[in-house]
Amino acid sequence: MSHSNQNNSKGITVVSEAVCQQVMGRADAFTAVENVFSAMARDTAYNFPVIREAIGHADALYGFKSGFDRVGMVLGLKSGGYWPGNIDKGLTNHQSTVILFDPDTGKLNALVGGNYLTAIRTAASSAVSIAHLARQDANVLGMVGAGHQSTFQLRAAVEQRNFKKVVAWNKEPEKLTNLAVICEELGLPFESVSREALCAQADVIITITSAFEALIDQSWIKPGTHIACMGTDTKGKQEVDAHLLARARVFTDELTQSTTIGEAQHAIAEELINEADIIPIGDVINGTKAGRTSDDEITLFDGTGVGLQDLAVASVAAELAEAKGQASYFNL
Template sequence: MKETLLFTREQIAEVLKMDDVIASVEEAYRLFSQQKVMLPPVLSFEVEKHHGEVDIKTGYDTADDIICVKIASGYANNQRDYGIPNGLATILIMDAKNSTPIAIMDGSLITDMRTGAAGAVSAKYLANPSAKKVAIVGTGVIARWELEALSRVFELEEAFVWGRSSEKVTAYIQEMQTRVGITYTACSDLENCVSQADIVITATSSKEALIQSDWIRPGTHIACIGADMPGKQELDEALFRRAKAFTDSSAQCIERGEVQHAVREGILAESDLTEIGQVILGNKPGRMSESDITVFDSTGLSVQDITTAKKVVAVLKERGGNLTVNLI
């Protein structure tokens, strides 16, 4: 009988640390640009009557012979109606040699943390090294992990926080003061929020441009995390006339990322996009001057789940005492 490991969110939280996740995400971008992983197109659909959306991301790590399947969802009313997180995910890790299941695990924490780490990795390679001030656009779980991850890469001094609800902005600041010890400023005006920042993190579910081009000062780095499905948008596409555009996967971002609108309008061509993995590998330039505006479009790659989940499996297997099930 082949035993399959079962890992809960609580077990994963005990061993998964942000510094390790940042390293895993950086490794993921390298592997993707080295073509050492096979990533089929993302399958997405909306569950409109329940105010939900579902993403199915899969990947094959050819080096370690591992297949990963993740079903992730965002349901706007989960917390209110059922007392469970709005974002949920489950990850299945399989042995590529014979497709037997190695592990089934909660994928929510892995998804949240690796998504948060993406912005930090982009800033590490694309932001001005002297960056001290960050604007956080959005107040959800991802916006929390984004700031925590960024604080591991930069010596931040101040965060400007904007959200549609002043109550949620207050709650965000109250929580993050215990996680990242910097000065916080609640912003009611979005232009005022982003125009003061060296780094801007956008993490909303918006389907229309929130940030206008002329609000962004020279030298700013923007990490766009929210646009991950066709139709979503956080930036005025005209900003890409001034900015250099970077992606996690250019093909995926054209289809479902922040750049989709600028490409459709003819402002950007695929040849204008640089994948972050190529910058990390030193194959392509990133920021060329202190005054460059850089935009990173993060749609999320299955390889980020693979590199992070592999570490979780290795650590928890070594600890022992895990639940198992015989599925075959």
């Protein structure tokens, strides 16, 4: 995965947002993320502690996610955050850049646009959870949230199972057009429904909001459902009833983040579950722990988003951009 030494003669690699979108597809992102979860579970890759702060300006949350993959030889960080006012300025709310370093020397290797990559790596993460945990016969997909990331989530999810229909809910119903347009393009029936109706119908549910309250009641979830909670990545955020985690088998990208800033933070705080109840998805990918064990089981994936996902997709994007002659270069 590393491209640490091949471009030193040309200088530091730069991969713009536009180039990332041209060279990096959903299949590449899925493989990169699945490999990283596998490496994390084998302890050959690890994330450093996350720094995430409200900066006291523009209601922004800003921070750093970083880590090192010893096998992939990828070292670096993603810096950026969430600016809620950006949508009114014609920008995406999420803004970030990935910076890659040479693990052998510490020299700056690459600067890679992080906005599109964050969206596809987050979508790849829930897609990996669907691939490994959802029932094979799952045929209704439920989407909770219709912001910028939701469209990426939808496109990645529908590639994992033979869905016959998509049902969706959003606090501002007019934004559901974002998802309806994609379903029309894919030839999938689409329906705007209440949260309760969504849970009654859906076999797979993706929550992708910035909520600070439970949007889904545990009593609404039917047996056999797989839920991917993808929005909670900060202390205080919450998308589902904490009691749902006590009912479900819970999986995550990273235990530390799950229990402190992820969806599991509330169930842990209320002592409804403990850390030992949460299974890293990498263990399922590696075959060291079971995924879904019955058609009636409720499975829940707490996708907190880890720095290694960003580094993995950025490293692949840099490689692809270099190979296709679409990278730029500069020297410090």
